[in-house]
Every structure is written in structure tokens, then in C-alpha cells.
Amino acid sequence: MQRLLENSFERLCVQYLAETAAVRKYLLWNQEWNGERRKIERKGWIVMYHKGLGMKVMACAIAGGLIFSGCLGISGTEKEKGIYEEGGEDVCEKISEERKVSEAGVEEERDTEKGNGEKEEKGNGEEAETEEGVRETEIKKEEGKRNGEEAEKGKGREKRDEAAVKTVQKDWSGYFDGLQGAAVLYDASKRQFSIYHEKTALTRRSPCSTFKIVSSLAALENGILDLDDSVRKWSGEVFWKEDWNRDIDFQDAFRASCVWYFREVTDEIGKELMQEELDRLSYGNCDISDWEGRMNANNHNRALTGFWIESSLLISPKEQTEVMERIFGRNSVYSDKTRNALKEVMLVKDAGETDVLIYGKTGMGMAEGIVVDAWFTGFAETEQGNMYFCVYLGRDDEREVSSAKARETAVRLVLGEL
Numbered sequence: 332m333q334r335l336l337e338n339s340f341e342r343l344c345v346q347y348l349a350e351t352a353a354v355r356k357y358l359l360w361n362q363e364w365n366g367e368r369r370k371i372e373r374k375g376w377i378v379m380y381h382k383g384l385g386m387k388v389m390a391c392a393i394a395g396g397l398i399f400s401g402c403l404g405i406s407g408t409e410k411e412k413g414i415y416e417e418g419g420e421d422v423c424e425k426i427s428e429e430r431k432v433s434e435a436g437v438e439e440e441r442d443t444e445k446g447n448g449e450k451e452e453k454g455n456g457e458e459a460e461t462e463e464g465v466r467e468t469e470i471k472k473e474e475g476k477r478n479g480e481e482a483e484k485g486k487g488r489e490k491r492d493e494a495a496v497k498t499v500q501k502d503w504s505g506y507f508d509g510l511q512g513a514a515v516l517y518d519a520s521k522r523q524f525s526i527y528h529e530k531t532a533l534t535r536r537s538p539c540s541t542f543k544i545v546s547s548l549a550a551l552e553n554g555i556l557d558l559d560d561s562v563r564k565w566s567g568e569v570f571w572k573e574d575w576n577r578d579i580d581f582q583d584a585f586r587a588s589c590v591w592y593f594r595e596v597t598d599e600i601g602k603e604l605m606q607e608e609l610d611r612l613s614y615g616n617c618d619i620s621d622w623e624g625r626m627n628a629n630n631h632n633r634a635l636t637g638f639w640i641e642s643s644l645l646i647s648p649k650e651q652t653e654v655m656e657r658i659f660g661r662n663s664v665y666s667d668k669t670r671n672a673l674k675e676v677m678l679v680k681d682a683g684e685t686d687v688l689i690y691g692k693t694g695m696g697m698a699e700g701i702v703v704d705a706w707f708t709g710f711a712e713t714e715q716g717n718m719y720f721c722v723y724l725g726r727d728d729e730r731e732v733s734s735a736k737a738r739e740t741a742v743r744l745v746l747g748e749l
Contacts (some may be wrong), residue, residue, distance in 0.1 A: 337516075342617060376733040496522045498563065503527040506744045509733065512705075512724040514744055517652045519660060520716040525748070526649070533646035533722065535615055539694030540588045540734070541706045542639035544673065548658060549608040551598050551669040556581055556673060563592055568634065585676040590632045611664070612654050613644025629697045641704070651708040651721040659710055659717060677709055682742055687749060688712045689742060691720075695736035701726060708737040711745050720745055 503514050504527075513531035517524050526532050550556035561581035569576055574587045584592035597605065602622060609617040621643035624636030638644045646654070657663065659670060677690035693708025695702060705724040710717045722741035724732050 336715065370526075399625075405611060496524065498524040498526060500529060501525045501527045502609060502717050503744060505569050506740050507724075508740075510724050510730060510736070512722065512726055512737075513648050514722045514741070515648045515652045515720065516717075516745070516748060517719040518655060518658060519719065524649070526653075526720055531725065532648045534723075535647045535650070536652070536704050536723070537641045537696050538615070538639055538644060538646050539641070539704055539706060540590070540639075541651065541692050541694035541698040541708050542644070542657070543585060543588065543668070544677070544708075545608065545612065545614060545654070546593055546597050546600065546605075546639075547581070547673060547676075548665065548669060549600050551605060551672055553600070555599050556596065563595060570635070582676050585692075590637075590640075594634055594637055597637060597640075606665050609644075612657050613650075614654055615644065615650050618643040618645065629699065648708075648721040648723045651706070652719040655708060655710050655719040655721075657716070659719075676741070677708075679738070679742060682746070685746060687746060689745060691738065691741065693738050695734040701728075702732045705734045705735065705737040707741040709741075711749065713749060718745060 390470055436646045445451060456493045480705040496635075501514075506514070509528075511531075513526070513534050515524060515526050528706050547556070551558075558581060561579055563580075563584075565576060565733040566577050568591075569593065572587070572589075574583075575589045575591060577590055579587070579592055581592075585590075600608075605619055606617070608614075609619065619638045620707055621638045623631075624640055624642045625632055626638045626642040627640055629641060630636050636642070658665060663670065674690050679689040679691060683690050688707065691707050694706035695705040695710075696703070703726045706721070720741055722744065724737045724740070726732065
């Protein structure tokens with residue numbers, strides 16, 4: 332009787348274990364809860380094997396709740412039953428191994444899905460970056476194409492403008508009284524240059540004090556010079572020109588061509604802003620590299636030197652007239668207030684009895700005590716429009732050359748040609 336009970340109980344336990352194992356495997360592989368794969372964790376299988384009593388007792392405990400195969404309607408397969416019929420400790424080992432394999436399979440599947448997701452996301456990102464790069468390249472190409480087209484159009488306009496502007500050669504030697512030099516008149520209404528001694532008219536030289544027109548322009552336009560408070564204090568240093576040895580305002584400093592005053596103004600303008608203004612005006616070679624004017628061998632007093640006095644900045648007589656037109660012409664970008672302030676100090680008051688108003692600025696440069704550059708540049712207001720001019724006198728070892736002589740020559744020429 333005892334043996335019968337032992338066998339019956341053993342078969343019942345083995346069958347139960349087999350059916351439960353089938354449920355566990357099914358749940359591990361297939362069950363989904365709320366759309367996500369869940370592992371059914373079990374705290375462990377407990378198999379008790381007692382030989383001392385002469386009977387085998389096997390029990391299955393499932394921590395967290397028992398799942399009955401009858402409730403799910405699932406029964407173990409013959410293979411699974413065979414496994415458990417092998418008995419005791421072998422059953423536990425096989426169950427443990429199967430569990431590890433199943434869990435490993437699930438983790439591997441998840442890792443695979445995760446890896447695929449990351450690869451897909453990375454691939455999408457790379458594809459998006461590639462598409463963005465392609466779009467940027469296309470945009471740059473399109474911009475380059477437009478810029479190229481605009482550049483070509485600009486070149487075409489420049490060529491048309493150059494073609495539209497006339498240049499005529501003149502013999503104005505009578506105005507120069509034998510002095511070496513050049514003269515340029517530009518009639519804006521007729522778009523015509525009249526030139527005397529073209530080679531000299533196209534040769535760049537130091538602008539000297541004619542540059543005070545541009546430094547004044549930059550200072551006034553950018554609020555560095557205040558016309559109501561423009562007096563600067565004299566340092567006490569005695570300069571060669573008596574009119575400079577005093578406190579002086581903008582108007583007097585411009586008319587007296589006071590170098591130390593405009594040296595201070597230029598320093599306050601600064602290199603960056605000055606370069607911008609020269610580039611805007613296309614002022615000769617636009618070179619301010621010798622800011623302090625150390626290239627000037629005629630003077631070593633830094634209060635009286637600068638890049639515009641026998642130094643790095645150069646401009647031709649023809650370019651001088653073009654700059655005057657950019658400042659005072661119809662298409663000027665500068666304010667009326669600034670231009671009117673310049674006209675007030677540039678006005679030639681001793682031009683004689685004439686209805687023509689002449690505005691200009693002198694300039695003179697020396698080397699080894701000899702005048703090598705003398706200028707007078709500006710414009711004349713007429714009923715037909717502005718007439719822009721420049722007269723340049725070069726070095727003459729036999730005759731006196733001065734900026735005053737250049738101004739006298741220019742006034743006679745302008746009035747004689749109008």
C-alpha cells in the first residue's frame with residue numbers, strides 16, 4: 332500500500348512539473364502584457380527528495396503565486412514529461428539550464444531590436460544630415476551663381492559707365508607758366524574728363540593736406556567732431572607756422588591747414604573707421620599702413636606726420652576729382668550737414684568777381700627741404716552742375732613750387748574753362 336501511494340504521488344508531481352514547465356516556457360516566449368514582452372520571473376523551483384522515509388516527495392513552489400495549468404488549458408508535451416521523469420536533481424538542473432537559455436534568448440532578441448532601432452535612428456540621422464548637406468551645397472551653389480551673375484552685371488555696368496564717360500586731352504600749358512604738373516576737370520553734366528598731361532594725371536602721389544577733406548568728412552559724419560565744441564588746446568610746442576601755435580577750432584584749423592590738429596582728429600577716428608571711409612571712397616591706394624608717418628624723411632615730429640604726408644597713402648590727380656564727385660555729387664552717401672560744413676571751410680573767398688563758387692583744399696609735401704608735391708583740389712558750382720577739378724604741381728629745381736601756386740593755377744583754369 333505504501334509503495335503504491337509513493338508511486339502515485341511521484342507520478343502526480345512529475346506530471347504537474349511537466350505541465351507547469353510548459354506553461355512557463357510559453358509565457359516566457361509568447362506572453363505580452365500591455366503591448367510589451369514580459370518575462371515571468373520565478374523565484375525558483377524547489378524539489379525535495381527524501382530517501383530516508385523510503386519515498387520520494389517532490390513539491391513545486393512558485394513565489395509570487397501559482398499558475399495552474401488547468402486554468403490555462405495547456406498540458407505538457409511528451410518530451411517535457413520525459414524530462415521530469417528522469418528525476419530529482421537532474422530535473423532541477425535541466426529546468427535551470429532551460430530557464431537561462433530562454434532568458435538569454437529574450438535578452439538577445441531585445442538587444443537585437445535595440446541595436447536595429449539604434450542603427451535605424453543613426454541611419455535616419457545620417458540620411459537627414461546628408462540631405463541637409465546636399466541642400467546647403469545647392470544653396471551655396473545658387474548663391475555663388477547669383478553672385479557671379481551680379482559680378483558680371485557689375486562689370487558690365489562699369490564697362491558701360493566707362494564707355495559713357497568721355498576723356499579729352501587738353502593743352503593748358505598757358506595756365507602753368509612753364510611749371511611741371513597736370514590738371515583734370517570733370518564735368519558731371521557732360522560726363523567728360525578733360526586732362527592736361529595725362530601721364531602725370533594718372534600717377535599716384537602723396538595727397539598731403541588735401542587729405543584733410545577726407546579726415547574732416549569722417550570725423551564730422553561719425554560724430555567725432557562737434558562744430559559747436561571743436562576747439563583743441565595747443566600743447567605749447569612751437570611749430571614752424573605761427574598760426575598753429577594757439578588753441579584752435581575746426582574752421583580755423585582747416586583753413587590754416589594745422590597738421591597737429593588733424594593728427595589728433597585722425598587718431599580719434601582710428602585705423603578701422605578710417606580704412607572703411609577710404610575703401611568707400613576708393614581713395615587712391617587706400618594704404619594707411621604707415622599710420623604715424625615714419626616714412627616721411629623730411630620730418631620726425633610725430634605731431635606733424637602721418638600716412639597722408641609723403642608716406643604710404645597715394646592718389647592720382649584724376650582720382651582726386653573722382654573722390655570729390657563721390658563726396659559732393661548727386662549720389663553722395665554723406666549727409667547734407669557734413670557736406671555743408673565742409674563747403675563752408677573749403678570756400679575760396681578771393682576768387683574775384685564771379686558768380687561761380689569755388690571750393691577746394693591745398694596740399695604740399697617736401698623731401699629734403701624741397702617741395703615735391705603741391706595740390707589744389709575741389710569743385711566749382713555752376714548752373715549746369717558741379718565741375719570737379721584737381722591741379723597738381725611737381726618738383727621744379729629752377730622755379731618755386733607751392734600749394735598757393737597750385738590754387739592760383741586751378742582758379743584761373745576753372746574760371747577760364749567755364
